[in-house]
Amino acid sequence: MIENTDLEQDSAEDSDDLYEHHRIVVDKGQALLRLDKFLMDRLPNVTRNKLQSAIRSESVQVNQQPVKVSYKVKPQDVITITLAEPPRDTNVVPENIPLNILYEDDELLVVNKEAGMVVHPAYNNWNGTLVNALTYYLQNLPTARNGEGRPGLVHRIDKDTSGLLVIAKTEYSMAYLARQFFDHSIERTYIALVWGSPKEDAGTITGHVGRSAKDRKVMTVYPEGDYGKHAVTHYKVLRRFKYVSLLQCNLETGRTHQIRAHMKYLGHPLFADATYGGDKILQGMPTGSYKTFVENAFKLMPRQALHARSLGFIHPATKAFIQFDSELPEDFRNVLEKWALYEEQ
Incomplete structure (x- = not known):
């Protein structure tokens, strides 16, 4: 999410340690580098202006001390970022x-x-x-x-x-x-329609997720953990259609585009996901009536087939666990119905 x-x-109201957002220990071989430039490489979702503002507001600290934007990062420095937004x-x-x-x-x-x-x-x-x-x-x-x-x-x-x-x-x-x-104690369940049919009825995808070196708009899975952030997605097959499958995905972590990147890494991009190649016919012969069928399905749902179905957490005041569920939106339901009818032909 x-x-x-x-x-x-x-976020943190009173304790930076309690709600630390990021903690970075600088490598032993790190050359001297301005703090804002160093963080640009580590936090690719954040612009330099936002990073500089964070540093000035003391929301970024080095070795538990506020520093200037011009501070030169040194080996073994410990950098923490504690912004809520x-x-x-x-x-x-x-x-x-x-x-x-x-x-x-x-x-x-x-x-x-x-x-x-x-x-x-x-x-x-x-x-x-x-x-x-x-x-x-x-x-x-x-x-x-x-x-x-x-x-x-x-x-x-x-x-x-x-x-x-x-x-x-x-x-x-x-x-x-x-x-x-x-x-990672929030319970988050997503419903996804993906291309193809996963080999297992259920499984777990573990692989660091980070910006692609080729395209910063795309997230890539780094299975060796040499880049990006630790990410875990649990999935279960709800229904297998002829060329696509309906999955339930539960997030253990919540990285940018996590499900979309993990599913592509698994070999099953989300249906109609233009960013990750799912807006093309990836299963079946892209010809004739089947091609027309899929193109019409894309028109019904011209966006990635992903819906945040349920959310569960402990209520701040009552301390009771509460959970909320939502129905699939109309475009998602229509596409599922279309695939069901196609399977019956």
Whole structure:
């Protein structure tokens, strides 16, 4: 899930150690390098401006001490980053955008996001995002240290992934939920339609996920763990169609594009996922009536076939475990029905 710096973000109100987001121990052979440049290579989701703002606000520390942007990283330095969210370079404009709210109380709300909505404002997407909508909807938002209001966003899902997100309404709930994401104790279940048929009925994919050296928009699996972040996805086959399979995926970690990258690595890219090659006919002969059938299916669901189905966590106030479920959206249901009918022909 904060498809942010990551699908996960972690925050701290009082203790930087408690909600540390990243901890980097510099290699023994590291040459002297400016801190912001060093972190650009380690945190590819974060822009240099955001990193520099984080360093200036003392959210980045070296050996438990605040430093300047110009600080030269040295061998064996220990660098920690403790932001709940990367600093923004602009104010979020409140927008009256309808929200599908499944649950709400004084501490949090659970939103069922539709595919096509960006979660957080960013370059080329300053408006129309979930955060714009939440900023309008929530009148008493947590306040960032620079005085700006912000929704308590502790995780994200991709623009073209549909499904559930939990939003904190207080600083306490934000920290409490963020800690659960940091500890990987949040229960997250996704439904995915993938090309082909996995050999096993259930399995676990373990492999570091990091930016591709060839294309920074794409995440790649590094099975040897020499780059990227530790990532674990558990999957179970729910139904096998003729050329595609319906899977349940449970995240143990929450890296950017984790399921999409892991499934491609497994040899079963998500159906209609243009970023990872799933928008092409990968099973069956791409000719005749079958080609027309698949092209029509792509038109029904012109985005990756991935839905954040359920979300479970311990409530910040009651300390009880609560779980929320959402139905598959119409485009997903229509594509499944189409494959079922094709199988009967």
